[in-house]
Amino acid sequence: MAHGLTTTDQMFSVRQMPWHGLGVVLDEPPRTIDEALDKAGLGWRVRHGEVHYVQSPAWVDDHDVEHPAEVARAVGWKANIRTDTGELLGIVSDDYQLVDNREAFRFLDALIGSEMYFETAGSLWGGRRVWCLARVPEYVELGGDQAATYLYVANSHDGSMAVTAAVTPIRIVCANTLGMALRAADSAAERTFRFRHTGNLQTKFAEARQVLGMTINYSQQFKVLADKLALQRMSAGRFERDVLRPLFPVDGEMGKVAVANRERAVSEILAIFRGAGAAGDTTGNASGTKWAALNAVAEYADYGRRYTKRTSQVQRSFEDGRLKQHALDLVTSV
Numbered sequence: 001m002a003h004g005l006t007t008t009d010q011m012f013s014v015r016q017m018p019w020h021g022l023g024v025v026l027d028e029p030p031r032t033i034d035e036a037l038d039k040a041g042l043g044w045r046v047r048h049g050e051v052h053y054v055q056s057p058a059w060v061d062d063h064d065v066e067h068p069a070e071v072a073r074a075v076g077w078k079a080n081i082r083t084d085t086g087e088l089l090g091i092v093s094d095d096y097q098l099v100d101n102r103e104a105f106r107f108l109d110a111l112i113g114s115e116m117y118f119e120t121a122g123s124l125w126g127g128r129r130v131w132c133l134a135r136v137p138e139y140v141e142l143g144g145d146q147a148a149t150y151l152y153v154a155n156s157h158d159g160s161m162a163v164t165a166a167v168t169p170i171r172i173v174c175a176n177t178l179g180m181a182l183r184a185a186d187s188a189a190e191r192t193f194r195f196r197h198t199g200n201l202q203t204k205f206a207e208a209r210q211v212l213g214m215t216i217n218y219s220q221q222f223k224v225l226a227d228k229l230a231l232q233r234m235s236a237g238r239f240e241r242d243v244l245r246p247l248f249p250v251d252g253e254m255g256k257v258a259v260a261n262r263e264r265a266v267s268e269i270l271a272i273f274r275g276a277g278a279a280g281d282t283t284g285n286a287s288g289t290k291w292a293a294l295n296a297v298a299e300y301a302d303y304g305r306r307y308t309k310r311t312s313q314v315q316r317s318f319e320d321g322r323l324k325q326h327a328l329d330l331v332t333s334v
Helices: 033-040 057-063 101-112 201-213 218-230 236-247 256-273 290-304 313-317 322-333
Strands: 011-014 024-026 046-053 072-082 088-093 117-124 129-142 145-156 163-171 192-195
Touching: 011 033, 033 101, 033 117, 101 129, 101 145, 101 163, 129 163, 129 218, 192 201, 218 290, 218 322, 236 256, 236 290, 236 322, 256 290, 290 322
Parallel strands: 011 024
Antiparallel strands: 011 117, 046 072, 072 088, 117 129, 129 145, 145 163, 163 192
């Protein structure tokens, strides 16, 4: 099992091999939902099944039950089962409602409402988590660098996470995902919408479309902040002192390994800021600025950190970017 991809998982990425070297690489992005589902191996469905359990060994002995797994049904619970493999994906409550892979893709289609370029999609952990990322056709310039607006939908079929839809900008120069809120912008917009698999899902989808639909122009709003930061100089020394040291604090109670990891993080981010990171010079057109500092942290967060085997870049993209948000707060406050 590599990066969460099992033998029953598939995924695609457009034009470049994914970070883990697995999956199908497409020359052109799928233009329809059916094609995207097919290329991502997400044409399967999920159904509910009953959850059975053994009440107690004594009860089984007293009643001479031949198949103890069927002696009782768990009240208030049901199983999510992948239809093509029969694999159990998770045990969920009775009020849990399924969100089909196709329904999640259609949500993106309804949200964008125009031509859509699917960039990557697939599943992790045997289908327990699925995602789809699509690009809005138009580009915008952020801090002197070209950037695109992407939308993704992430979902789980094991009850571990809510349906998550988000808008995010990608810097073309180094393909960072800047998973930051717009708290520092005057006209801040909500970019992420999460809702649990309960209640009226159609109403929730409609609400998410309304909220996120107002943030399709998110890059235009973020551009104001990016351009402002690109005009503010920041030296490596100031970046380390005012941003990186508060971001990765070290104290006397920490162990040697923790201290070494934090010192390595500071060193690697400074290298990226100076244009000497592992991926080469990714500073773009605003080197030596707060914008370059912010993107150095983002690049490190998305590509440079050491993670356990049970994590991956896509999996991390599902979660809140607290490190990048903290960096944004620090950069804009100094």
